[in-house]
Amino acid sequence: MFSLARGVTSFSITSYAHWSCIHLVCLHPEDQRCFSYALDITKKASEFSFRAHGSGEAGPSTCPSQATRNNSLVNCHADVWSRYPIVAAIKRNTLTSAGRCTPSITYGADRDHKQYPRHFADLIRTFERAKRKPTNHLLDDIQIRASSLLSLKDHGLHSDVSVFKFGQWFVELFCLIPIHIAITNSNRFIPLKDGVHSMEYEHSLLGADIGKITESLSFGWYESIFRSYMATTPVKVVTSMGEQSVGKSYALNHLVDTSFAGSAMRCTEGVWLSLTPTRDALIVSMDFEGVRSIERSAQEDTLLVLFNVAISNLVLFRNNFVFSRDIAGLFASFQSSSTFLDPGSNPNLFQSTLAIVIKDVVDSDKDEIVQEFQLKFRRIVQEEQEKNFITRMHAGRLHIIPWPVIESPQFYKSFGVLRRQLEGQHSTHGAAGVFLQTLKILMAKIKAATLNQFTPHLHLSENLASHRAQQLLSALPCALSHGFMTVEPELEPLKDMDTDKLIPSADSNAIFYLRNPDAPPNEEAQQKAQVLLELRSSLSSHSSIRQTIADTEWIKQLASHFQMLAQERIQHVRDWITNNISRFAEDNADIRSLQRAFQDRIVELQANIELCGSACASCGLVCVQGKRHDDFHDCGTSHNCIQNCEFDHGEEISYPCGLG
Numbered sequence: 102m103f104s105l106a107r108g109v110t111s112f113s114i115t116s117y118a119h120w121s122c123i124h125l126v127c128l129h130p131e132d133q134r135c136f137s138y139a140l141d142i143t144k145k146a147s148e149f150s151f152r153a154h155g156s157g158e159a160g161p162s163t164c165p166s167q168a169t170r171n172n173s174l175v176n177c178h179a180d181v182w183s184r185y186p187i188v189a190a191i192k193r194n195t196l197t198s199a200g201r202c203t204p205s206i207t208y209g210a211d212r213d214h215k216q217y218p219r220h221f222a223d224l225i226r227t228f229e230r231a232k233r234k235p236t237n238h239l240l241d242d243i244q245i246r247a248s249s250l251l252s253l254k255d256h257g258l259h260s261d262v263s264v265f266k267f268g269q270w271f272v273e274l275f276c277l278i279p280i281h282i283a284i285t286n287s288n289r290f291i292p293l294k295d296g297v298h299s300m301e302y303e304h305s306l307l308g309a310d311i312g313k314i315t316e317s318l319s320f321g322w323y324e325s326i327f328r329s330y331m332a333t334t335p336v337k338v339v340t341s342m343g344e345q346s347v348g349k350s351y352a353l354n355h356l357v358d359t360s361f362a363g364s365a366m367r368c369t370e371g372v373w374l375s376l377t378p379t380r381d382a383l384i385v386s387m388d389f390e391g392v393r394s395i396e397r398s399a400q401e402d403t404l405l406v407l408f409n410v411a412i413s414n415l416v417l418f419r420n421n422f423v424f425s426r427d428i429a430g431l432f433a434s435f436q437s438s439s440t441f442l443d444p445g446s447n448p449n450l451f452q453s454t455l456a457i458v459i460k461d462v463v464d465s466d467k468d469e470i471v472q473e474f475q476l477k478f479r480r481i482v483q484e485e486q487e488k489n490f491i492t493r494m495h496a497g498r499l500h501i502i503p504w505p506v507i508e509s510p511q512f513y514k515s516f517g518v519l520r521r522q523l524e525g526q527h528s529t530h531g532a533a534g535v536f537l538q539t540l541k542i543l544m545a546k547i548k549a550a551t552l553n554q555f556t557p558h559l560h561l562s563e564n565l566a567s568h569r570a571q572q573l574l575s576a577l578p579c580a581l582s583h584g585f586m587t588v589e590p591e592l593e594p595l596k597d598m599d600t601d602k603l604i605p606s607a608d609s610n611a612i613f614y615l616r617n618p619d620a621p622p623n624e625e626a627q628q629k630a631q632v633l634l635e636l637r638s639s640l641s642s643h644s645s646i647r648q649t650i651a652d653t654e655w656i657k658q659l660a661s662h663f664q665m666l667a668q669e670r671i672q673h674v675r676d677w678i679t680n681n682i683s684r685f686a687e688d689n690a691d692i693r694s695l696q697r698a699f700q701d702r703i704v705e706l707q708a709n710i711e712l713c714g715s716a717c718a719s720c721g722l723v724c725v726q727g728k729r730h731d732d733f734h735d736c737g738t739s740h741n742c743i744q745n746c747e748f749d750h751g752e753e754i755s756y757p758c759g760l761g
Contacts, residue, residue, distance in 0.1 A: 109127045109128065110129075110130055112125060112127040113125075122139075123139070124137050125140055175208075175224065179228050182240070184351075184354075185354055186355045187234060187240065188239065189355055189356065189357065190355065190516035190519065191356060191520055191523070192377075193276060193377050194380050195269050196265050202261040203244055206243060206246070209248065210248075210249070211249055214246075216247075217246070217247040218245040218246070221243070221245040228240075232508055233513075234513055275323065275376075276377065278360075278375075279362075279388070280295075280296040281293055281296045281298075281371060281373055282320060282371075282372050282374045284372075285390075285404055286401075288400045290544075292314070292318055293371075294317060294319050295319050295321040305317070311545045315545040318545065326383075326533070327533045327536070328534060329601040331378060332534035332602075333600050334382065334532060334533050336383050336530045336531070336532065336536040337414050338413045338536075339385070339414065339415045339417065340386070340409050340413040340415070340417065341386075341389060342391075342392065342409055342419075344392060344393060344419070344421055345393075345394050347420065348460060348507070350362060352417060352419060352516075353388055356523075359375040359386050359388075361373055371405075372408065373387065374386070374388075375388075382528060383533050384523075387412075389409055392405070410495070413453040414452060414526045414528075416495075418455060418457050418458065419460055419504075446560050447562070449529055449530065451495070452496070452526075453495055456499075456519065456522060457499065457500065458502050459502065459503050461504070463506065474501045502515070534597075534601060538598075542564050563689065565685065566686065566689040566691060569681060569685065570682070573678055573695055574694075577699060578615050581613065582612060582614065582615045584610070584611075595673065595677040597680050598681050604676050606672065606673035611666045612632060613632065613636070613709065615705060616705065629709060632709075633727050636663065636710070637659070637737065652722045652723050653723060656723050656725065663710040667706055667710055708728070709727065710727075712724075712728065713725070716734060717734050718733040719736070724736060
């Protein structure tokens with residue numbers, strides 16, 4: 102019996118130099134030590150291998166005595182080439198090619214420098230023969246070098262460095278990393294914030310309405326791409342769904358150049374999202390958990406399917422026809438979800454084509470399998486009539502695609518069929534900034550409602566309009582008083598919320614007073630007077646001409662200047678509101694409420710800049726305090742005449758008057 106030392110927290114069984122040399126490696130963090138125990142295998146299984154010998158190929162690999170070992174840092178590339186696309190059907194187009202240099206890999210080693218290019222070339226040839234994956238000779242273009250560590254330290258890498266624009270490079274990096282956006286659990290749809298499932302976040306949303314849930318959602322590193330960097334780019338959505346372990350993630354990766362994790366076991370949980378920027382559109386890809394799994398209830402399947410078909414433009418449903426011929430059972434969740442949301446009430450949703458991909462079909466069986474699928478779908482339509490999911494959720498757009506066996510010559514060529522299908526789809530979600538709000542509202546809506554609360558009267562467009570009205574209404578006081586959406590923790594200018602573009606205006610930096618409901622009543626008059634004082638102080642040039650003209654004329658000009666500043670601010674805010682509600686119906690109740698609140702705030706702002714104009718209690722000038730103030734009338738000066746004295750003092754020196 103073998104026991105690990107006390108304090109060991111992790112261990113691994115590995116081999117050194119040869120597969121039969123087995124060691125148990127343990128880590129002891131407290132002592133900062135690593136232990137290695139050689140294991141003696143007393144009962145060995147067969148350990149035979151078959152190798153080709155004398156194949157006629159030149160190079161060191163032809164001699165068994167010179168076979169290479171422990172080249173994981175080199176051979177790992179073949180695993181990456183196998184799992185992820187080398188040449189995808191739809192490629193990312195984020196980096197300009199002008200600054201790109203020939204790719205190269207330099208290995209730091211103390212011997213056998215000439216063997217590295219040869220071994221890498223053998224690795225490529227073996228991969229191409231085994232996988233039959235198209236490479237377009239991209240792997241052959243990789244330059245392989247090896248050099249001693251001392252040479253690398255003294256001379257650096259012997260290659261040029263690619264130069265890219267900073268923003269493009271970051272977008273390319275972000276798009277390599279999918280983000281987890283939702284899971285299902287306990288018959289609930291649970292959106293995730295920044296890719297993390299947090300119970301604290303879940304508790305903060307207890308009892309929250311759709312607006313609050315929407316505001317709380319965030320998609321991590323993709324948020325800025327949607328909101329700002331590519332906010333005006335049209336969006337197309339492709340999703341992958343199907344049974345477990347049928348290659349959903351693998352197919353999506355090779356279609357749209359993504360890097361979703363794939364496995365022969367159950368791998369995907371919930372929903373994952375990634376982006377593929379192209380020349381004409383921003384492709385949003387979502388990888389969904391397999392349906393009909395033992396870990397998920399029928400209701401959880403229905404929630405995932407509802408979210409999928411509502412947001413997608415092209416649904417890839419992969420099916421293992423050899424093992425699953427129960428078509429009605431397989432698509433039961435599709436049929437169930439079609440009764441919960443009325444596509445007719447949500448015209449921007451449910452605009453997808455359902456592409457059923459039947460995997461591992463040989464040429465001789467294609468026609469027969471397609472006919473069998475067609476007959477079973479025809480039976481579903483006849484039984485459900487106008488309530489069938491194909492008509493309600495996909496507008497009758499369904500394609501049955503027999504897919505060749507993997508590693509066959511036609512397997513990767515078939516992705517061109519899906520590419521043409523996606524290119525033929527119209528962008529139903531508009532620009533990326535608009536799509537972001539649609540996606541968040543839909544996720545919040547599914548979370549906030551249980552299945553028996555879904556009715557055909559739920560209009561997503563109304564939720565979008567209501568949420569936008571609430572956003573504008575909450576920022577309206579700050580927009581009118583300061584000309585910004587927020588001033589803390591940092592200034593955020595008035596923008597088009599769909600495109601992140603600034604609203605052009607001739608507005609000033611003037612600050613106006615608007616009543617704060619949370620402020621104590623005894624402080625309201627003081628705050629109002631202070632804001633008016635700062636507004637007058639900002640016009641020092643106008644104050645300097647006082648007592649050079651009639652004071653009634655001076656205060657008239659001051660009031661006129663205040664009105665001009667107020668009108669500039671009002672117009673700025675009006676343009677901001679108009680721009681952000683232009684795509685919504687004007688008769689929406691929340692939009693009308695916003696317009697009324699805007700008019701009420703305009704009246705309040707203008708009332709707060711009206712000046713008293715009565716005679717000062719201490720001199721002959723007029724009062725410059727706000728109208729209906731509570732204090733004594735005050736002209737805001739020293740109450741002394743600033744002109745030179747007109748009395749003849751018999752001297753050439755001028756004396757200030759100084760009279761009150």
